[in-house]
Amino acid sequence: MLRFGPDTGPVVVMLPALFEEHNRTRAFTVAICRALAESRVASILPDLPGQGESVVPTQDATLDHWRKAVAALVQAQRAVRPVIMGSMRGSAIIDDVPGVSGHWRLSPITGQMVIRDLTRGAVMQSSLTAAPIGDPVEVAGNLISHNLFGALQADATLREGTAPLRTVRLESDPAPADLKLPGSPLWRRAEPGNDLPLAALLAQDLAAWSHQCAG
Numbered sequence: 035m036l037r038f039g040p041d042t043g044p045v046v047v048m049l050p051a052l053f054e055e056h057n058r059t060r061a062f063t064v065a066i067c068r069a070l071a072e073s074r075v076a077s078i079l080p081d082l083p084g085q086g087e088s089v090v091p092t093q094d095a096t097l098d099h100w101r102k103a104v105a106a107l108v109q110a111q112r113a114v115r116p117v118i119m120g121s122m123r124g125s126a127i128i129d130d131v132p133g134v135s136g137h138w139r140l141s142p143i144t145g146q147m148v149i150r151d152l153t154r155g156a157v158m159q160s161s162l163t164a165a166p167i168g169d170p171v172e173v174a175g176n177l178i179s180h181n182l183f184g185a186l187q188a189d190a191t192l193r194e195g196t197a198p199l200r201t202v203r204l205e206s207d208p209a210p211a212d213l214k215l216p217g218s219p220l221w222r223r224a225e226p227g228n229d230l231p232l233a234a235l236l237a238q239d240l241a242a243w244s245h246q247c248a249g
Contacts, residue, residue: 145189
């Protein structure tokens with residue numbers, strides 16, 4: 035994991051986007067965390083099991099594995115200071131862990147939408163359903179277990195937060211949100227990118243929300 039900011043005050047546990055969106059938005063997520071540090075708000079950016087630099091093979095990751103890892107991280111942090119749960123895109127499906135003081139989501143999507151974005155086209159979908167149950171399936175270059183694929187496919191509704199929830203989206207996104215900001219969706223680009231002005235605006239909003247939730 036990466037850590038930013040002071041040792042005191044609330045800490046934001048920032049969950050990155052999933053799969054290919056993780057690669058496209060990694061630098062952008064780090065930019066948000068660095069901007070938070072400039073506002074004297076700490077943050078932690080973990081790699082979920084099977085994602086990023088994790089030593090766990092992607093094909094061994096499960097939704098339950100992700101949830102337990104996030105819950106353990108939150109439990110360890112809340113022993114010393116308030117925790118604000120931040121999530122980006124698909125990681126909103128695992129941010130509803132107990133013990134946090136607030137939730138902040140950027141353009142959240144369901145697990146079903148994660149799969150929809152990964153499995154564009156009928157040919158890929160048919161190859162997934164034809165794969166032997168015991169074998170991982172390859173989706174956009176990612177080997178995913180049938181267990182995880184099925185769990186994501188079944189996740190059709192955004193969960194309520196376990197604490198006060200704030201949702202931020204881009205102005206181009208028609209879904210409801212507490213705040214909408216101008217900017218382009220980096221997670222849709224073919225290559226990784228960054229948007230420092232947008233990262234600064236998001237960090238400003240997240241910093242204010244963190245202080246409000248932490249009291």
